Amino acid sequence: MADGVEVRHLGQHVDQVVEITGWVQTTRSHGKIGFVVVRDGTGAVQCVVAKKEASEEVWQTFADLTQETTVRISGQVRADHRAPGGHELTVTALDVVFASVDEFPIQPKEHGVEFLLDNRHLWLRSSQQRAGLRVRDEVEMAIHQFFYDRDFVRIDTPILSGAIGESAGTLFETDYFGDKAYLAQTGQLYVEAAAAAFRKVYCFGPTFRAEKSKTRRHLTEFWMVEPEVAFADSDDNMRLQEEFVSYLVQRAVERCADELAILERDSKALENVKPPFPRVSYTEAIAFLQEKGHDIQWGSDLGAPDEVAISDQYDRPVFVHDYPKAAKAFYMKENPDDPRTVLCNDLLAPEGYGEIIGGSQREDDHDRLLARIRDEDLPEEAYAWYLDLRKYGSFPHSGFGLGVERTVAYITGRRHIRELIAFPRMINRLYP
RNA sequence: UGGGGUGUAGCUCAACUGGCAGAGCGCCCGGCUGUUAACCGGGAGGUUGCAGGUUCAAGCCCUGCCGCCCCAGCCA
Numbered sequence: 001m002a003d004g005v006e007v008r009h010l011g012q013h014v015d016q017v018v019e020i021t022g023w024v025q026t027t028r029s030h031g032k033i034g035f036v037v038v039r040d041g042t043g044a045v046q047c048v049v050a051k052k053e054a055s056e057e058v059w060q061t062f063a064d065l066t067q068e069t070t071v072r073i074s075g076q077v078r079a080d081h082r083a084p085g086g087h088e089l090t091v092t093a094l095d096v097v098f099a100s101v102d103e104f105p106i107q108p109k110e111h112g113v114e115f116l117l118d119n120r121h122l123w124l125r126s127s128q129q130r131a132g133l134r135v136r137d138e139v140e141m142a143i144h145q146f147f148y149d150r151d152f153v154r155i156d157t158p159i160l161s162g163a164i165g166e167s168a169g170t171l172f173e174t175d176y177f178g179d180k181a182y183l184a185q186t187g188q189l190y191v192e193a194a195a196a197a198f199r200k201v202y203c204f205g206p207t208f209r210a211e212k213s214k215t216r217r218h219l220t221e222f223w224m225v226e227p228e229v230a231f232a233d234s235d236d237n238m239r240l241q242e243e244f245v246s247y248l249v250q251r252a253v254e255r256c257a258d259e260l261a262i263l264e265r266d267s268k269a270l271e272n273v274k275p276p277f278p279r280v281s282y283t284e285a286i287a288f289l290q291e292k293g294h295d296i297q298w299g300s301d302l303g304a305p306d307e308v309a310i311s312d313q314y315d316r317p318v319f320v321h322d323y324p325k326a327a328k329a330f331y332m333k334e335n336p337d338d339p340r341t342v343l344c345n346d347l348l349a350p351e352g353y354g355e356i357i358g359g360s361q362r363e364d365d366h367d368r369l370l371a372r373i374r375d376e377d378l379p380e381e382a383y384a385w386y387l388d389l390r391k392y393g394s395f396p397h398s399g400f401g402l403g404v405e406r407t408v409a410y411i412t413g414r415r416h417i418r419e420l421i422a423f424p425r426m427i428n429r430l431y432p
Numbered sequence: 433u434g435g436g437g438u439g440u441a442g443c444u445c446a447a448c449u450g451g452c453a454g455a456g457c458g459c460c461c462g463g464c465u466g467u468u469a470a471c472c473g474g475g476a477g478g479u480u481g482c483a484g485g486u487u488c489a490a491g492c493c494c495u496g497c498c499g500c501c502c503c504a505g506c507c508a
Binding site: 108 | 433442443444445456457458459463464465466467468469470471499500501502503504505506507508
Protein backbone atom coordinates (compact mmCIF):
# COMPACT_ATOMS: atom_id res chain seq x y z
CA MET A 1 0.00 0.00 0.00
CA ALA A 2 2.81 2.35 0.87
CA ASP A 3 4.42 2.22 -2.57
CA GLY A 4 1.38 3.72 -4.30
CA VAL A 5 1.55 7.05 -6.09
CA GLU A 6 -0.56 10.10 -5.34
CA VAL A 7 -2.50 11.36 -8.32
CA ARG A 8 -1.10 14.88 -8.01
CA HIS A 9 2.37 13.42 -8.66
CA LEU A 10 1.47 11.37 -11.74
CA GLY A 11 3.27 13.84 -14.00
CA GLN A 12 6.55 12.60 -12.51
CA HIS A 13 5.80 9.04 -13.61
CA VAL A 14 4.98 9.32 -17.31
CA ASP A 15 5.36 5.95 -19.09
CA GLN A 16 5.86 4.12 -15.78
CA VAL A 17 3.45 1.59 -14.34
CA VAL A 18 2.12 2.89 -11.01
CA GLU A 19 -0.51 1.91 -8.48
CA ILE A 20 -3.15 4.33 -7.20
CA THR A 21 -5.95 3.97 -4.67
CA GLY A 22 -9.09 6.04 -4.49
CA TRP A 23 -12.80 6.38 -5.20
CA VAL A 24 -14.66 6.08 -8.47
CA GLN A 25 -15.96 9.49 -9.41
CA THR A 26 -17.63 8.60 -12.73
CA THR A 27 -17.57 5.82 -15.27
CA ARG A 28 -18.31 5.91 -18.98
CA SER A 29 -18.60 2.76 -20.99
CA HIS A 30 -18.49 2.40 -24.78
CA GLY A 31 -18.82 -1.29 -25.34
CA LYS A 32 -15.20 -2.13 -25.95
CA ILE A 33 -13.51 0.81 -24.23
CA GLY A 34 -14.29 2.29 -20.88
CA PHE A 35 -13.28 5.28 -18.79
CA VAL A 36 -13.25 5.58 -15.04
CA VAL A 37 -12.29 8.76 -13.26
CA VAL A 38 -10.67 8.03 -9.90
CA ARG A 39 -10.33 10.60 -7.13
CA ASP A 40 -7.64 9.83 -4.58
CA GLY A 41 -7.90 12.92 -2.36
CA THR A 42 -4.98 14.67 -4.01
CA GLY A 43 -6.50 14.86 -7.47
CA ALA A 44 -8.47 12.90 -10.03
CA VAL A 45 -7.27 10.91 -13.01
CA GLN A 46 -9.03 9.27 -15.91
CA CYS A 47 -8.21 5.59 -16.24
CA VAL A 48 -8.80 3.78 -19.53
CA VAL A 49 -9.79 0.14 -19.89
CA ALA A 50 -9.75 -1.37 -23.39
CA LYS A 51 -11.51 -4.71 -23.76
CA LYS A 52 -9.03 -5.95 -26.32
CA GLU A 53 -6.02 -5.22 -24.12
CA ALA A 54 -7.33 -5.87 -20.61
CA SER A 55 -7.90 -9.27 -19.06
CA GLU A 56 -11.42 -10.64 -18.95
CA GLU A 57 -11.36 -10.21 -15.17
CA VAL A 58 -10.36 -6.53 -15.32
CA TRP A 59 -12.99 -5.87 -17.97
CA GLN A 60 -15.71 -7.48 -15.90
CA THR A 61 -14.65 -5.62 -12.73
CA PHE A 62 -14.77 -2.37 -14.66
CA ALA A 63 -18.25 -3.12 -15.95
CA ASP A 64 -19.55 -3.52 -12.40
CA LEU A 65 -18.06 -0.32 -10.96
CA THR A 66 -20.47 2.21 -9.48
CA GLN A 67 -19.95 5.73 -8.21
CA GLU A 68 -17.72 5.90 -5.09
CA THR A 69 -16.54 2.30 -5.19
CA THR A 70 -13.11 2.18 -3.54
CA VAL A 71 -10.53 0.82 -5.98
CA ARG A 72 -6.87 -0.02 -6.35
CA ILE A 73 -5.63 0.42 -9.90
CA SER A 74 -2.32 -0.29 -11.57
CA GLY A 75 -1.61 1.17 -14.93
CA GLN A 76 0.78 2.94 -17.23
CA VAL A 77 0.84 6.74 -16.97
CA ARG A 78 0.38 8.41 -20.33
CA ALA A 79 0.34 12.05 -21.29
CA ASP A 80 -2.85 12.62 -23.26
CA HIS A 81 -4.45 15.94 -24.07
CA ARG A 82 -7.88 14.29 -24.21
CA ALA A 83 -7.73 13.46 -20.49
CA PRO A 84 -8.78 15.97 -17.82
CA GLY A 85 -5.55 16.97 -16.10
CA GLY A 86 -3.38 16.02 -19.06
CA HIS A 87 -2.49 12.52 -17.86
CA GLU A 88 -4.33 9.25 -17.89
CA LEU A 89 -3.75 5.72 -16.76
CA THR A 90 -3.94 2.69 -19.05
CA VAL A 91 -5.28 0.09 -16.66
CA THR A 92 -3.41 -3.20 -16.22
CA ALA A 93 -4.91 -4.24 -12.88
CA LEU A 94 -8.13 -3.23 -11.18
CA ASP A 95 -9.30 -4.35 -7.76
CA VAL A 96 -12.32 -3.33 -5.75
CA VAL A 97 -11.22 -2.55 -2.19
CA PHE A 98 -14.75 -1.89 -0.98
CA ALA A 99 -17.94 -1.77 -3.00
CA SER A 100 -20.28 1.19 -2.84
CA VAL A 101 -23.27 -0.88 -1.84
CA ASP A 102 -26.04 1.63 -2.56
CA GLU A 103 -26.53 4.30 -5.17
CA PHE A 104 -24.38 7.25 -4.18
CA PRO A 105 -26.84 10.00 -3.27
CA ILE A 106 -24.83 12.88 -4.71
CA GLN A 107 -24.77 12.76 -8.47
CA PRO A 108 -22.87 14.96 -10.90
CA LYS A 109 -25.81 17.33 -11.27
CA GLU A 110 -27.72 20.04 -9.46
CA HIS A 111 -29.05 19.31 -5.99
CA GLY A 112 -31.05 21.27 -3.46
CA VAL A 113 -29.43 22.79 -0.40
CA GLU A 114 -31.36 20.76 2.18
CA PHE A 115 -30.48 17.50 0.48
CA LEU A 116 -26.83 18.43 0.22
CA LEU A 117 -26.65 19.43 3.89
CA ASP A 118 -28.39 16.23 4.96
CA ASN A 119 -25.63 14.46 3.04
CA ARG A 120 -22.84 16.80 4.09
CA HIS A 121 -20.64 13.83 5.05
CA LEU A 122 -20.77 12.73 1.40
CA TRP A 123 -21.01 16.20 -0.16
CA LEU A 124 -17.48 16.88 1.14
CA ARG A 125 -16.18 14.68 -1.70
CA SER A 126 -17.41 17.10 -4.36
CA SER A 127 -14.81 19.20 -6.12
CA GLN A 128 -16.12 22.63 -5.14
CA GLN A 129 -16.56 21.62 -1.52
CA ARG A 130 -13.07 20.20 -1.48
CA ALA A 131 -11.72 23.39 -3.01
CA GLY A 132 -13.46 25.63 -0.47
CA LEU A 133 -12.18 23.64 2.48
CA ARG A 134 -8.68 23.55 0.99
CA VAL A 135 -8.72 27.37 0.88
CA ARG A 136 -9.88 27.36 4.49
CA ASP A 137 -6.93 25.16 5.40
CA GLU A 138 -4.55 27.55 3.66
CA VAL A 139 -6.10 30.54 5.43
CA GLU A 140 -5.82 28.83 8.80
CA MET A 141 -2.16 28.03 8.18
CA ALA A 142 -1.64 31.65 7.10
CA ILE A 143 -3.27 32.90 10.30
CA HIS A 144 -0.78 31.00 12.43
CA GLN A 145 2.16 31.95 10.22
CA PHE A 146 1.26 35.64 10.35
CA PHE A 147 1.21 35.74 14.12
CA TYR A 148 4.15 33.40 14.63
CA ASP A 149 6.29 35.59 12.34
CA ARG A 150 5.37 38.60 14.48
CA ASP A 151 6.18 36.99 17.84
CA PHE A 152 2.60 36.60 19.01
CA VAL A 153 1.98 33.79 21.48
CA ARG A 154 -1.01 31.60 20.86
CA ILE A 155 -3.22 31.17 23.89
CA ASP A 156 -5.91 28.50 23.87
CA THR A 157 -8.84 29.93 25.79
CA PRO A 158 -11.56 27.91 27.53
CA ILE A 159 -14.66 26.77 25.73
CA LEU A 160 -16.56 26.25 28.97
CA SER A 161 -16.97 29.24 31.21
CA GLY A 162 -19.26 30.90 33.69
CA ALA A 163 -21.47 33.72 32.52
CA ILE A 164 -19.05 36.00 30.75
CA GLY A 165 -18.91 37.48 27.31
CA GLU A 166 -20.75 40.12 25.45
CA SER A 167 -24.44 39.60 26.02
CA ALA A 168 -26.12 36.90 28.02
CA GLY A 169 -29.09 36.09 25.80
CA THR A 170 -27.03 34.36 23.15
CA LEU A 171 -25.12 31.81 25.22
CA PHE A 172 -25.48 28.06 24.94
CA GLU A 173 -26.08 26.71 28.42
CA THR A 174 -24.89 23.34 29.65
CA ASP A 175 -24.68 21.48 32.93
CA TYR A 176 -21.37 21.60 34.75
CA PHE A 177 -21.50 19.21 37.72
CA GLY A 178 -24.74 20.73 38.87
CA ASP A 179 -23.79 24.31 38.03
CA LYS A 180 -24.52 26.24 34.89
CA ALA A 181 -21.78 26.65 32.36
CA TYR A 182 -21.81 28.34 29.01
CA LEU A 183 -20.07 27.68 25.71
CA ALA A 184 -17.63 30.44 24.90
CA GLN A 185 -18.80 33.18 22.56
CA THR A 186 -15.41 34.89 22.61
CA GLY A 187 -11.93 34.28 23.99
CA GLN A 188 -11.25 37.98 24.15
CA LEU A 189 -11.43 38.56 27.89
CA TYR A 190 -8.96 35.74 28.45
CA VAL A 191 -6.49 36.95 25.86
CA GLU A 192 -6.63 40.36 27.54
CA ALA A 193 -5.28 38.66 30.65
CA ALA A 194 -2.62 36.87 28.63
CA ALA A 195 -1.56 40.11 26.92
CA ALA A 196 -0.15 41.28 30.26
CA ALA A 197 1.95 38.12 30.31
CA PHE A 198 3.14 38.00 26.70
CA ARG A 199 2.37 41.47 25.27
CA LYS A 200 1.18 40.08 21.90
CA VAL A 201 -1.17 37.10 21.96
CA TYR A 202 -3.99 35.53 20.01
CA CYS A 203 -6.49 32.76 20.39
CA PHE A 204 -8.00 30.64 17.67
CA GLY A 205 -10.87 28.29 18.10
CA PRO A 206 -14.55 27.57 17.87
CA THR A 207 -17.04 30.01 19.29
CA PHE A 208 -20.72 29.55 19.99
CA ARG A 209 -23.63 31.93 19.57
CA ALA A 210 -27.18 30.91 20.37
CA GLU A 211 -28.53 33.61 18.08
CA LYS A 212 -31.60 32.59 16.15
CA SER A 213 -30.09 33.88 12.95
CA LYS A 214 -31.09 32.47 9.61
CA THR A 215 -28.89 34.32 7.20
CA ARG A 216 -26.09 33.27 4.89
CA ARG A 217 -23.60 35.06 7.15
CA HIS A 218 -24.38 33.23 10.41
CA LEU A 219 -23.54 29.93 12.05
CA THR A 220 -24.20 28.94 15.66
CA GLU A 221 -20.70 27.44 15.82
CA PHE A 222 -17.94 29.22 13.96
CA TRP A 223 -14.20 29.74 14.20
CA MET A 224 -12.68 33.01 15.22
CA VAL A 225 -9.14 34.31 15.60
CA GLU A 226 -8.71 36.98 18.26
CA PRO A 227 -5.40 38.84 18.62
CA GLU A 228 -4.81 41.15 21.57
CA VAL A 229 -1.89 43.59 21.77
CA ALA A 230 -0.68 45.46 24.83
CA PHE A 231 0.18 49.15 24.34
CA ALA A 232 -1.68 49.24 21.00
CA ASP A 233 -4.29 51.93 20.43
CA SER A 234 -7.21 51.84 18.04
CA ASP A 235 -5.14 53.14 15.10
CA ASP A 236 -2.45 50.51 15.72
CA ASN A 237 -5.24 47.96 15.84
CA MET A 238 -6.58 48.92 12.41
CA ARG A 239 -3.09 48.87 10.92
CA LEU A 240 -2.62 45.32 12.21
CA GLN A 241 -5.99 44.30 10.79
CA GLU A 242 -5.32 45.60 7.28
CA GLU A 243 -1.92 43.98 7.22
CA PHE A 244 -3.39 40.71 8.51
CA VAL A 245 -6.34 40.52 6.11
CA SER A 246 -4.14 41.46 3.16
CA TYR A 247 -1.73 38.69 4.08
CA LEU A 248 -4.50 36.09 4.28
CA VAL A 249 -6.00 37.12 0.95
CA GLN A 250 -2.69 37.23 -0.90
CA ARG A 251 -1.64 33.86 0.54
CA ALA A 252 -4.81 32.32 -0.83
CA VAL A 253 -4.38 34.01 -4.21
CA GLU A 254 -0.79 32.79 -4.48
CA ARG A 255 -1.23 29.28 -3.17
CA CYS A 256 -4.80 28.31 -4.03
CA ALA A 257 -5.02 29.29 -7.70
CA ASP A 258 -6.35 25.85 -8.67
CA GLU A 259 -8.99 25.91 -5.96
CA LEU A 260 -10.12 29.43 -6.82
CA ALA A 261 -10.42 28.35 -10.46
CA ILE A 262 -12.59 25.36 -9.48
CA LEU A 263 -14.74 27.76 -7.46
CA GLU A 264 -14.87 30.13 -10.45
CA ARG A 265 -13.62 32.94 -8.23
CA ASP A 266 -12.14 35.80 -10.21
CA SER A 267 -8.98 36.51 -8.22
CA LYS A 268 -8.69 39.94 -9.83
CA ALA A 269 -11.28 41.02 -7.28
CA LEU A 270 -8.75 40.09 -4.59
CA GLU A 271 -5.59 41.59 -6.03
CA ASN A 272 -6.35 45.09 -4.71
CA VAL A 273 -6.61 43.84 -1.15
CA LYS A 274 -3.50 45.58 0.15
CA PRO A 275 -2.96 48.22 2.84
CA PRO A 276 -4.09 50.82 3.45
CA PHE A 277 -7.80 50.14 3.69
CA PRO A 278 -10.15 53.14 3.58
CA ARG A 279 -11.35 54.43 6.95
CA VAL A 280 -14.79 55.93 7.47
CA SER A 281 -16.00 57.10 10.84
CA TYR A 282 -19.44 56.02 11.95
CA THR A 283 -20.55 59.65 11.93
CA GLU A 284 -19.32 60.10 8.34
CA ALA A 285 -21.02 56.86 7.39
CA ILE A 286 -24.37 58.09 8.73
CA ALA A 287 -24.07 61.30 6.73
CA PHE A 288 -23.24 59.29 3.59
CA LEU A 289 -26.17 56.93 4.11
CA GLN A 290 -28.63 59.73 4.77
CA GLU A 291 -27.45 61.42 1.57
CA LYS A 292 -28.15 58.16 -0.27
CA GLY A 293 -31.65 58.11 1.14
CA HIS A 294 -31.26 55.41 3.78
CA ASP A 295 -33.66 55.71 6.70
CA ILE A 296 -31.11 55.83 9.52
CA GLN A 297 -30.39 58.18 12.42
CA TRP A 298 -27.18 58.83 14.33
CA GLY A 299 -27.13 56.37 17.24
CA SER A 300 -28.53 53.24 15.68
CA ASP A 301 -26.31 50.41 14.50
CA LEU A 302 -25.72 49.88 10.80
CA GLY A 303 -27.90 47.24 9.12
CA ALA A 304 -26.79 44.87 6.40
CA PRO A 305 -28.07 47.04 3.51
CA ASP A 306 -26.26 50.03 5.09
CA GLU A 307 -23.00 48.08 5.25
CA VAL A 308 -23.35 47.00 1.62
CA ALA A 309 -23.93 50.58 0.49
CA ILE A 310 -20.70 51.63 2.23
CA SER A 311 -18.52 48.72 1.09
CA ASP A 312 -19.77 49.13 -2.50
CA GLN A 313 -17.81 52.39 -2.62
CA TYR A 314 -14.45 50.61 -2.40
CA ASP A 315 -12.39 47.91 -4.12
CA ARG A 316 -11.06 46.48 -0.87
CA PRO A 317 -12.32 46.03 2.70
CA VAL A 318 -13.29 49.23 4.49
CA PHE A 319 -13.07 50.22 8.16
CA VAL A 320 -16.02 51.85 9.84
CA HIS A 321 -14.80 53.15 13.19
CA ASP A 322 -15.94 54.84 16.38
CA TYR A 323 -19.53 53.70 16.78
CA PRO A 324 -21.95 55.09 19.38
CA LYS A 325 -21.35 53.72 22.83
CA ALA A 326 -24.86 52.35 23.13
CA ALA A 327 -24.49 50.19 20.02
CA LYS A 328 -21.35 48.44 21.23
CA ALA A 329 -20.03 46.20 23.99
CA PHE A 330 -19.29 47.32 27.54
CA TYR A 331 -15.53 46.76 27.39
CA MET A 332 -14.79 49.26 24.63
CA LYS A 333 -12.90 52.43 25.51
CA GLU A 334 -14.64 55.76 25.33
CA ASN A 335 -13.41 58.04 22.55
CA PRO A 336 -11.75 61.06 24.22
CA ASP A 337 -12.48 63.21 21.14
CA ASP A 338 -16.18 62.36 21.13
CA PRO A 339 -17.49 60.75 24.34
CA ARG A 340 -20.70 59.70 22.59
CA THR A 341 -18.60 57.09 20.78
CA VAL A 342 -16.14 54.32 21.61
CA LEU A 343 -12.77 53.50 20.02
CA CYS A 344 -13.72 50.56 17.89
CA ASN A 345 -13.98 49.42 14.31
CA ASP A 346 -15.72 46.95 12.06
CA LEU A 347 -14.06 45.76 8.87
CA LEU A 348 -16.55 45.33 6.04
CA ALA A 349 -15.61 43.03 3.18
CA PRO A 350 -16.59 43.97 -0.40
CA GLU A 351 -19.29 42.34 -2.53
CA GLY A 352 -21.82 42.16 0.28
CA TYR A 353 -19.85 39.79 2.51
CA GLY A 354 -20.29 42.20 5.40
CA GLU A 355 -18.48 42.34 8.70
CA ILE A 356 -15.47 40.04 8.82
CA ILE A 357 -13.82 41.78 11.79
CA GLY A 358 -15.01 43.54 14.91
CA GLY A 359 -12.31 45.21 16.97
CA SER A 360 -11.72 47.84 19.61
CA GLN A 361 -9.42 49.49 22.06
CA ARG A 362 -10.39 48.16 25.48
CA GLU A 363 -11.43 50.21 28.47
CA ASP A 364 -8.32 50.22 30.68
CA ASP A 365 -9.67 52.37 33.53
CA HIS A 366 -10.98 50.30 36.43
CA ASP A 367 -13.71 52.65 37.59
CA ARG A 368 -15.08 53.41 34.13
CA LEU A 369 -15.16 49.70 33.30
CA LEU A 370 -16.96 48.89 36.55
CA ALA A 371 -19.48 51.63 35.81
CA ARG A 372 -20.16 50.11 32.38
CA ILE A 373 -20.60 46.63 33.87
CA ARG A 374 -23.14 48.06 36.33
CA ASP A 375 -24.87 50.08 33.60
CA GLU A 376 -25.39 46.96 31.55
CA ASP A 377 -26.57 45.00 34.57
CA LEU A 378 -23.90 42.32 34.14
CA PRO A 379 -23.05 39.95 37.03
CA GLU A 380 -20.25 41.86 38.76
CA GLU A 381 -18.80 38.81 40.56
CA ALA A 382 -18.21 36.98 37.29
CA TYR A 383 -16.10 39.90 36.08
CA ALA A 384 -13.99 40.26 39.22
CA TRP A 385 -10.94 38.70 37.57
CA TYR A 386 -11.44 40.87 34.48
CA LEU A 387 -11.53 43.97 36.66
CA ASP A 388 -8.34 42.74 38.37
CA LEU A 389 -6.52 43.32 35.08
CA ARG A 390 -7.28 47.04 35.61
CA LYS A 391 -6.17 46.92 39.25
CA TYR A 392 -2.73 45.39 38.86
CA GLY A 393 -0.85 47.44 36.31
CA SER A 394 -3.50 48.29 33.80
CA PHE A 395 -2.31 48.99 30.29
CA PRO A 396 -3.72 50.35 27.05
CA HIS A 397 -4.55 47.48 24.73
CA SER A 398 -6.54 46.65 21.66
CA GLY A 399 -7.63 43.60 19.74
CA PHE A 400 -10.10 42.20 17.29
CA GLY A 401 -11.92 39.08 16.21
CA LEU A 402 -11.89 37.79 12.64
CA GLY A 403 -14.51 35.28 11.55
CA VAL A 404 -12.83 32.49 9.62
CA GLU A 405 -15.86 31.27 7.65
CA ARG A 406 -16.89 34.78 6.60
CA THR A 407 -13.34 35.57 5.53
CA VAL A 408 -13.01 32.35 3.53
CA ALA A 409 -16.45 32.88 1.97
CA TYR A 410 -15.27 36.29 0.80
CA ILE A 411 -11.98 34.95 -0.55
CA THR A 412 -13.61 32.04 -2.35
CA GLY A 413 -16.65 33.98 -3.52
CA ARG A 414 -19.07 31.42 -2.05
CA ARG A 415 -22.44 32.89 -1.29
CA HIS A 416 -23.16 31.09 1.97
CA ILE A 417 -20.63 30.63 4.78
CA ARG A 418 -22.02 27.18 5.66
CA GLU A 419 -19.99 25.74 2.75
CA LEU A 420 -16.71 26.86 4.30
CA ILE A 421 -16.91 24.70 7.40
CA ALA A 422 -16.89 20.92 7.16
CA PHE A 423 -19.96 20.32 9.33
CA PRO A 424 -21.98 23.51 9.76
CA ARG A 425 -24.03 24.06 12.88
CA MET A 426 -27.08 26.24 12.34
CA ILE A 427 -30.26 26.96 14.20
CA ASN A 428 -32.00 24.01 12.59
CA ARG A 429 -29.06 21.76 11.83
CA LEU A 430 -27.12 19.49 14.16
CA TYR A 431 -26.81 16.56 11.71
CA PRO A 432 -24.59 15.13 10.40
C1' U B 433 -39.46 36.54 15.72
C1' G B 434 -41.41 39.35 11.14
C1' G B 435 -41.91 39.60 5.49
C1' G B 436 -41.70 36.75 0.91
C1' G B 437 -41.37 31.92 -1.42
C1' U B 438 -41.64 26.64 -1.65
C1' G B 439 -43.00 21.23 -0.67
C1' U B 440 -44.86 15.88 -6.76
C1' A B 441 -40.26 9.17 -8.13
C1' G B 442 -33.65 8.25 -4.81
C1' C B 443 -32.24 13.43 -7.03
C1' U B 444 -33.62 17.97 -10.16
C1' C B 445 -38.12 19.46 -11.91
C1' A B 446 -42.92 19.47 -15.25
C1' A B 447 -48.32 18.65 -15.15
C1' C B 448 -52.85 24.60 -19.21
C1' U B 449 -59.00 26.82 -16.63
C1' G B 450 -59.87 21.58 -11.15
C1' G B 451 -60.35 16.37 -15.64
C1' C B 452 -55.94 9.25 -16.90
C1' A B 453 -49.23 11.66 -12.23
C1' G B 454 -44.83 12.81 -16.43
C1' A B 455 -39.56 13.89 -18.09
C1' G B 456 -34.25 14.05 -17.32
C1' C B 457 -30.47 12.11 -14.21
C1' G B 458 -29.23 7.88 -11.13
C1' C B 459 -30.26 2.38 -10.82
C1' C B 460 -31.18 -2.61 -13.70
C1' C B 461 -30.98 -5.04 -18.92
C1' G B 462 -29.11 -4.53 -24.02
C1' G B 463 -25.95 -1.73 -27.92
C1' C B 464 -21.56 1.15 -29.14
C1' U B 465 -13.16 1.64 -29.17
C1' G B 466 -11.91 8.18 -27.15
C1' U B 467 -15.77 9.59 -23.70
C1' U B 468 -15.49 14.56 -20.77
C1' A B 469 -22.41 15.61 -16.31
C1' A B 470 -21.08 10.54 -23.36
C1' C B 471 -24.90 8.68 -26.53
C1' C B 472 -29.04 5.08 -28.34
C1' G B 473 -33.13 1.32 -27.03
C1' G B 474 -35.87 -1.10 -23.02
C1' G B 475 -37.27 -1.74 -17.60
C1' A B 476 -38.19 -1.02 -12.41
C1' G B 477 -39.38 3.10 -9.32
C1' G B 478 -45.37 7.43 -6.49
C1' U B 479 -49.67 7.61 0.47
C1' U B 480 -48.21 14.59 -4.77
C1' G B 481 -45.24 17.16 3.35
C1' C B 482 -49.43 16.02 7.27
C1' A B 483 -54.75 16.61 8.85
C1' G B 484 -59.38 18.34 7.54
C1' G B 485 -62.81 20.83 3.94
C1' U B 486 -65.29 22.29 -1.00
C1' U B 487 -66.45 19.42 -5.59
C1' C B 488 -69.20 14.48 -9.97
C1' A B 489 -63.79 15.02 -9.85
C1' A B 490 -58.19 18.08 -6.03
C1' G B 491 -50.97 17.75 -7.19
C1' C B 492 -53.90 22.32 -8.38
C1' C B 493 -59.09 25.71 -4.62
C1' C B 494 -60.05 26.72 1.10
C1' U B 495 -58.52 26.14 6.62
C1' G B 496 -54.91 24.50 10.14
C1' C B 497 -50.20 22.34 11.15
C1' C B 498 -45.12 20.91 9.78
C1' G B 499 -40.43 21.19 6.96
C1' C B 500 -37.17 23.93 4.03
C1' C B 501 -35.23 28.37 1.20
C1' C B 502 -34.46 33.74 0.72
C1' C B 503 -34.53 38.62 3.13
C1' A B 504 -34.47 41.38 7.82
C1' G B 505 -32.99 41.64 13.11
C1' C B 506 -28.77 39.78 16.25
C1' C B 507 -23.28 39.44 15.06
C1' A B 508 -17.84 37.41 13.26
